Amino acid sequence: MRPQTLSVFLDYKCNYSCGHCSVGSSPETKFEMSEAYLDQVFEQARSIPSLEVVVFTGGEVTLHWETLLEAISRASQDGYMTRIVTNAWWAYDLEHTREGLDELLDAGLDEISTSYDDYHTDFCDPEPILNLIEVGTQTEGLKNLSVATVVGDEDPTYDKAKMKELVSDRLGCPPSEFPEGLVLIEDKASPMGRGAQLDVSNVDPAESLLNGCKDVINTISVHPDGSVKACCGHAQWYVPDLTLGSLDEETLPEIVDRSSQNLVYWLVHQLGPKRILQELGIEKHHSGICHACYDLLGNHREEFLEFVRDDREAIRRLLITEGGFKQDIEAITEKREEIIEALRAAEDVGPGDLPKVMS
Numbered sequence: 086m087r088p089q090t091l092s093v094f095l096d097y098k099c100n101y102s103c104g105h106c107s108v109g110s111s112p113e114t115k116f117e118m119s120e121a122y123l124d125q126v127f128e129q130a131r132s133i134p135s136l137e138v139v140v141f142t143g144g145e146v147t148l149h150w151e152t153l154l155e156a157i158s159r160a161s162q163d164g165y166m167t168r169i170v171t172n173a174w175w176a177y178d179l180e181h182t183r184e185g186l187d188e189l190l191d192a193g194l195d196e197i198s199t200s201y202d203d204y205h206t207d208f209c210d211p212e213p214i215l216n217l218i219e220v221g222t223q224t225e226g227l228k229n230l231s232v233a234t235v236v237g238d239e240d241p242t243y244d245k246a247k248m249k250e251l252v253s254d255r256l257g258c259p260p261s262e263f264p265e266g267l268v269l270i271e272d273k274a275s276p277m278g279r280g281a282q283l284d285v286s287n288v289d290p291a292e293s294l295l296n297g298c299k300d301v302i303n304t305i306s307v308h309p310d311g312s313v314k315a316c317c318g319h320a321q322w323y324v325p326d327l328t329l330g331s332l333d334e335e336t337l338p339e340i341v342d343r344s345s346q347n348l349v350y351w352l353v354h355q356l357g358p359k360r361i362l363q364e365l366g367i368e369k370h371h372s373g374i375c376h377a378c379y380d381l382l383g384n385h386r387e388e389f390l391e392f393v394r395d396d397r398e399a400i401r402r403l404l405i406t407e408g409g410f411k412q413d414i415e416a417i418t419e420k421r422e423e424i425i426e427a428l429r430a431a432e433d434v435g436p437g438d439l440p441k442v443m444s
Contacts (some may be wrong), residue, residue, distance in 0.1 A: 086303070087341070088305045089136060089137045089343055090136070090138040090140060090303065091304050092305070092306040092307070093123070093140065094118065094143055094144065094309060095118050095141055095175075095309075097144045097309065098114045098143065099112070099143060100143045101174075103205055105204045105235055105279065106278055107320075108143070109172075115228075122332060125332050127228045128305050129336050130163070130410065131339060133265065133337065133338055134343065137266065138167070140167075141168070142170035145174070146170065147175050154189070154194075161195075165198065167226065168195060168196035171198055171218075172199065172205070173213040183220050195227070198230075198233070199233070200235065200364065201214045204274075213257040217230070218230065219256065219281070220396045229268065230266055231267075231270055232267075235273065239289075239291060248269055248294045249269060252267075258436055267303075273288050273290065273373045275372055275373060276293075277320060292314070293374060294373055294377065295356055295360055298316070298354055298374050301316045301378075302345055305329065305403055307332070307337070311333050318375040320375050321385065324378070324379060326349065329343075330344070352391070352411065354402065357377070361381055362401065364403065365385060365388050
């Protein structure tokens with residue numbers, strides 16, 4: 086289990102202060118990553134060969150435009166796919182959208198993730214998102230554009246269906262004809278950070294709730310204080326066990342090597358926090374994986390650690406019958422002939438030569 090994605094939090098400051106924000110970002114929040122830490126990240130990431138993608142996030146990363154462009158350029162020159170997470174405030178008209186996107190792409194940007202939902206309506210209308218979609222889907226060089234809507238009650242104004250309708254009107258085509266690189270996502274609010282008081286009891290759980298968490302360790306994040314965390318999810322600020330270490334005390338490769346051998350992270354990755362809670366006899370409503378992880382590693386940490394220490398047979402059974410092992414075995418079985426053929430044909434089999442059988 087090695088990280089493929091590195092998420093870099095350039096600043097916790099944001100020009101919005103959305104009610105569901107797990108970071109707690111706002112215009113008053115000021116916590117920018119220093120140049121020294123950013124230099125460490127780039128220099129040390131080169132010693133982690135599994136890394137493929139570097140994501141710049143916050144806060145709102147585009148508030149530090151020149152720093153962002155330079156960071157994208159450095160990551161791109163080092164051979165990484167690059168992505169930013171932005172609220173798209175800068176796409177307030179088509180002209181500025183084109184200018185901004187051109188600068189980002191010239192720096193080496195590959196992908197953009199953005200979002201719009203009921204929590205954003207106090208700060209903007211959907212227009213910047215739609216401008217970004219219109220220009221982004223017409224611009225050569227932007228490989229992927231994902232738009233998330235976060236649902237926090239049972240009757241939202243803006244959900245995935247509403248966004249499909251708006252995008253369809255803007256692009257002049259039905260959803261079945263949306264450009265290939267455009268992805269619309271629906272997520273569920275997690276009661277953490279500024280959203281700690283959100284009542285999600287009536288929110289249908291995310292479809293992925295019972296899956297293993299594919300982000301833990303696969304995606305690690307570096308923060309303005311030099312801390313390195315095990316994921317990029319909502320619970321990382323509120324559960325101490327998700328902090329892997331600090332760049333002030335260890336190098337990034339040292340932190341990764343140590344953490345990739347941690348049984349707790351591995352179980353969360355393979356089984357998922359919700360399934361572990363069920364095994365512990367804890368049945369509660371959770372809106373998504375991050376919410377369940379917060380509950381497992383926060384409220385039920387001691388029960389979980391006792392389970393890990395004392396019930397290895399149950400862990401073994403779960404991994405074989407329900408966890409990632411089962412999925413991997415099924416995938417390998419399904420692609421057996423393809424794998425054998427690739428092995429026969431490849432004199433020097435390296436990364437990417439074999440069919441991908443595991444997510």
